[in-house]
Amino acid sequence: MRRVIFSYSYSFSGVPDLQNIERVCEFVEKAFLELGGDKMKTYRLQIIVDECFSNICKYSKAAKVQVECHKSHRDIHVVFWDNGISFNPLEQAAPNLDKDVSKRKQGGLGIYLIKKYAKKIEYQYLDEKNCLDIVL
Numbered sequence: 001m002r003r004v005i006f007s008y009s010y011s012f013s014g015v016p017d018l019q020n021i022e023r024v025c026e027f028v029e030k031a032f033l034e035l036g037g038d039k040m041k042t043y044r045l046q047i048i049v050d051e052c053f054s055n056i057c058k059y060s061k062a063a064k065v066q067v068e069c070h071k072s073h074r075d076i077h078v079v080f081w082d083n084g085i086s087f088n089p090l091e092q093a094a095p096n097l098d099k100d101v102s103k104r105k106q107g108g109l110g111i112y113l114i115k116k117y118a119k120k121i122e123y124q125y126l127d128e129k130n131c132l133d134i135v136l
Helices: 018-034 039-059 109-117
Strands: 008-014 065-072 075-082 120-126 129-135
Touching: 008 018, 018 039, 018 065, 018 075, 039 065, 039 075, 039 109, 039 129
Parallel strands: none
Antiparallel strands: 008 065, 065 075, 075 129, 120 129
């Protein structure tokens, strides 16, 4: 993943606690719109942010999470950093949506939606931190 110099940048740092999810979602939506994001895309943006942040809270064992919003050319990036265990969501298999819901393996639908709604996603584990860069 190459580093890009961004002309505008917004950042939120905090504890990965589900009690902070509303605050994080509001922060990202506000930053997204201020960076020129399409208001019609905010529903999908909220799903992406909710899924990423809640997965960090539930599974990463991180002590800190940082969410950044940047604009690069025409794209808006939402970047999640956490100091939890290494986990690349891009390696997760898509759920079998053809199966009956009651027979489907639980989990994986959130990551599937993130992949579906984002224009591009990159993952790295840098300096003992997960970095998930979601381009909208």
